[in-house]
Amino acid sequence: MNDASHDRARFTAMTEGTQADWQIIxxxxxxxxxxxxxxxxxxxxxxxxxxxxxxxDRLQHSLQTATRAHRDGRPDDYVVMALIHDIGDTLGAYNHPDIAAAIIKPFVSEELHWITAQHGVFQGYYFFHHLGMDRDLRENFRGHPHFEACAEFCEKYDQAAFDPSYDSAPLSFFEPMVMSLFEHPQQSLYARVVDNAA
Structure with a gap:
């Protein structure tokens, strides 16, 4: 049996950690x-x-949203944001935009992060009134620098991406974009660790 414990930190509480432990980590x-x-x-x-x-299904909706954005000439980071905007659906039925926004935050601009975080409220413009809710909740954000960008994302790509006959690109098409975007953060508390290792 191969014991790989030599490649693990030895502390049982962080207060006992050494520089050698943290270099291993x-x-x-x-x-x-x-x-x-x-x-x-x-x-x-x-x-x-x-x-x-x-x-x-939710995957086809994601692929369709991203395909529409790609075919409209959006840059790769925007397309990936469009692809993963609903990735939180399986984990957070009540706050899926927050989950997607937290995942993508270190890798994209503040604008793309904001679109991801707020798209649920903006998407509500198209259906909240059918559920007895206020479809104009997005108006609470009127005047925000990214209001129009989020409204445009929902209008052009998100709300229009439920067509069973739409010819979406497969997930494999987006794989290089996803791998590239998530390889290195633009901003993160831990980005320095990555930079020092490079």
Whole structure:
């Protein structure tokens, strides 16, 4: 039996940790973090076959949203945001935008993060009134610098992405974009660890 414990920190509480312990942990963190795109793709696959009553399943909705954005000439980071905007559906039925926004935050601009975080309220413009809710809740954000960008994302790509006959690109098409985006953060408390390892 191969004992790999020599490649693990030896503390039982962080107060006992040494620089050697944290160098071991950092040596594991860097490759793990760099393969985040693979885990994103794996999680997107969990949306396959999950219709939730919609005309298309959640994966097809995600692919359709991203395909529409790509075909409209959006940059790769925007397309990936469009692809994963509903990735939180399986984990947070009541706050799926927050989950997607937390995942993508270190890797995109403040604008793309804000669109991801607020798209649920903005998307509500198209259906909240059918559920006895205020469809104009997005007006609470009127005047925000990213209001129009979020409204445009929902109008052009998100609310229009439920067409069973739409010819979406497959998930494999987006894989290089996802892998590239999630390889290195733009901003993160831990980005320095990655930079030091490079």
């Amino acid at each position: 950092a040596s594991h963190f860097v490759p793990f973090a760099a393969s985040g795109g693979k885990r994103i793709l794996d999680h997107l696959r969990l949306l396959d076959g999950d219709f939730g009553g919609f005309p298309v």
